[in-house]
Every structure is written in C-alpha cells, then in structure tokens.
Amino acid sequence: xxxxxxxLVGAECTGKSTLADALAMxxxxxxxxxxxxxxxxxxxxxxxxxEQAHIAAEQAARIEAAARRHALVICDTTPLITALCSQxxxxxDSLLAGALAFQRRCDAxxxxxxxxxxxxxxxxxxxxxxxxxxxSRLRAxxxxxxxxxxxxxxxxxxxxxxxxxxxxxxLTAPAGRS
Numbered sequence: 001x002x003x004x005x006x007x008l009v010g011a012e013c014t015g016k017s018t019l020a021d022a023l024a025m026x027x028x029x030x031x032x033x034x035x036x037x038x039x040x041x042x043x044x045x046x047x048x049x050x051e052q053a054h055i056a057a058e059q060a061a062r063i064e065a066a067a068r069r070h071a072l073v074i075c076d077t078t079p080l081i082t083a084l085c086s087q088x089x090x091x092x093d094s095l096l097a098g099a100l101a102f103q104r105r106c107d108a109x110x111x112x113x114x115x116x117x118x119x120x121x122x123x124x125x126x127x128x129x130x131x132x133x134x135x136s137r138l139r140a141x142x143x144x145x146x147x148x149x150x151x152x153x154x155x156x157x158x159x160x161x162x163x164x165x166x167x168x169x170x171l172t173a174p175a176g177r178s
Contacts, residue, residue: 003030003067006167007075007103009149010112011134013119015159019112019152020076022160027171030070034077035059036085049090056082056095060102072171078103084137100145108170110163111138113153 006023008016017034024031035058040046047055056079066073083099086092103109114135118128142149150166152159 003070003073004108004170005063005067005073005075005106006108006110006170007078007106008110008112008152009078009081009138011114011131011138013116013131014112014114014135015116015152015156016112017076018156019110019159019163020074022156023163023167024074026160026164027072027074029072029074030066032059032062032066032073032075035062036077036082049086049092052082052086052090052092053095056099075106078106080141081138084134084141088134088137096141100141100147103145103147108167109142109147109149110152110166111142111149112159113151115153 006029008020008023010016017037020031020033023029036047036055039051039055039058059077059082060079063073063075063078066075079095079099080103083095086095114128114131118131150162152162152166154162
C-alpha cells in the first residue's frame with residue numbers, strides 16, 4: 001500500500017458511511033465502502049460463519065487497491081469489524097489476528113460512537129442493545145491490542161469537525177505509516 005489510510009470503525013448504525021462520504025468529499029480522497037453491505041444486498045441475507053473470511057479479505061483487498069491509486073483513502077470499515085462480527089455471532093476468533101495486523105497498517109482510526117438514533121436498515125441491523133455490546137467489544141479489542149483511535153460522536157456536522165481536527169496532524173506530517 002502507498003496511500004494513507006483513514007479507517008472508520010464502529011458498531012452498526014453509528015454513522016460510518018455518512019462520515020466516510022463526507023471525509024472523502026472534503027479531501028477529494030479515495031473511498032472504500034463497506035463490502036459487507038454489498039454482499040448482503042447481493043445475497044439477500046447476512047453471511048454464514050464460513051463466508052466471513054471472504055468478506056474480511058475482500059474488504060482488505062479493496063482498501064489495498066485504493067491505496068495504490070490514491071494518496072489518501074477513507075475506509076468505511078475494515079476487516080476488524082468482520083472479525084469482531086465473527087466473534088459476536090459465531091464465537092469464532094480465527095479472523096482476529098489478521099484483522100488486527102491489517103488495522104496496525106492504517107494511519108488513523110476513527111471510532112464512531114453509538115450515540116446516533118438507531119435506525120432499522122433491513123437485514124444488517126440488530127438493534128440498540130446489540131450495538132452497545134458491539135461497541136464495548138470493539139473498544140476493548142482496540143485497547144487490548146494497543147491500537148490508537150479517536151472517538152467521534154455527536155451530530156453529523158460535529159462528527160465531521162471532530163474528524164477533521166483529529167486528522168489535521170496526520171495530513172500535515174510527511175507520508176509514512178505511524
């Protein structure tokens with residue numbers, strides 16, 4: 001990879017896609033959308049345990065391809081979320097080590113808080129209680145792995161401003177993985 005990677009992670013319905021679109025537009029950056037959403041739309045269901053590895057690998061491959069084409073890439077999720085979903089739904093830890101290794105290669109991680117109103121969105125939405133549990137799992141995983149992140153919360157406008165403030169040092173520093 002050569003482009004800088006800004007990753008957005010968070011539980012379901014935490015504004016990742018909206019923020020990713022806004023950041024990509026603001027910076028005129030490459031954007032990698034959430035492959036899981038595309039996969040679910042194509043298959044009309046959520047993935048089974050044996051399909052999780054493909055989803056994580058495809059998300060990583062799309063990010064890597066975008067990083068070869070763009071100086072800055074905004075990533076609407078990473079393999080880490082797929083790995084944590086595998087833990088959450090299937091009690092499967094097999095994707096976690098690879099997902100954490102991928103996350104370490106990223107330049108910035110913005111963690112979207114579950115403070116937005118929960119909105120049902122078809123087959124991918126479990127509800128506010130599941131969202132809160134997943135957020136706790138994500139925060140604990142990032143902390144245990146020693147991965148830095150910036151918390152993003154508030155309205156869409158506030159989230160964008162917090163993100164721009166968090167990314168300012170990264171985008172003014174010379175290129176190179178942190």
